[in-house]
Amino acid sequence: MNDEKMDIGSTALVLIDLQNFNTTRELAPHPADRVVGNCVLLADEMRNRGGMVVFVRVLMGELLALPADNPMKKPGTPEPPPEAIQFSPDAQVQATDIVVTKRQWGAFYGTNLEQLLRRRGIDTIILGGIATNFGVESTARAAFDQGFALVFAEDAMSSMQAEAHEFACQNTFKVMGKVRSTRALIDAFQAGTGDA
Template sequence: MKFDTNKTALLIVDLQNDNLIKGGKFEDSGAVEHARKQNVVENIKAIAERAREVGIPVFHNHFVVEKGAKGIGNRAPIFRAIAETGSIVRGTWGAAPVEGVKPKEGDFVIEKSRMSAFNGTQLDSLLRGLGIETLIVTGVWTNMAVEHTCRDGADYGYNVVIATDGTSTISEEWQEAALNYAMNNLATKMTTAKIISNM
């Protein structure tokens, strides 16, 4: 698959300190270790740098809550976990983008308070305004935010591509479950190297 740079965008989902950096609120979940194993930060950095070189727009989607996690609800276990850990609170180190993959001039930054990058955001409107047909999805968590986003992307009519080593979660078991079940029917699976070579 050769990407049409005029019709392709890169999306980086939830690449924030609390989610995958040592000292973050979810460090004990296994997320730090799995992100390191996947080399996810360096891989996403490489994809983003190449995307900018060839004129592919780069979107950063950050999950941000207000102090006390007001407004996200507590019925779903994931939202309870966010509230109980006090993670990804606006203005904190934990909510900040990971070093090395911070937004650069010309990038798009979108905030959300749900799993999918499409839910309650301007993402779809911006992509359509740019004439985007293919969306390359990277980030964390593969089996939650990334999968939700890929599902919605497919439903909205985009050709979704998921970076198999540009995504991470809490374990290889969860990673493989997301990639080898849902993604088979929703997205094209490609490695970082393959994505870059086809840009």
């Protein structure tokens, strides 16, 4: 991918954990409604041009929990209700989209995501979702190790702390790939397909 255009045929949009338990959180620096709205814009553009759209969800009740100083799930925490792990209706997941289910932060380990991408000839992944420094970053690190080019939709992801999001976007992600706005990516889609 260059900054002017993008080949939709070899690019996949992978959106992480746009589930109710995440989209109802207080997020920073971008609020959840803006993140989801930008993810929808990107997904619509990809679908309209025949691109691959992947929604990743985590099964919270099966999420790996190892000893930690500050675990995400405190001992004795009840399991989330079934509606909490459903995709947010605002994410507008379509029947033609691919859904990948994971049981850890990253979307590659223990899933068929790599196989789905390779069979479609995908070499570039655009990432968005919640949370920047957990599911998105874990997925990005695995994708980078497997040789996928990475593009990060900065305003289509967010975290629980603005500092965590900004550190990942300004430091880690710029070493691994390209960090762009939703608008810049849509412009690149249009340039890549010959549209105005």
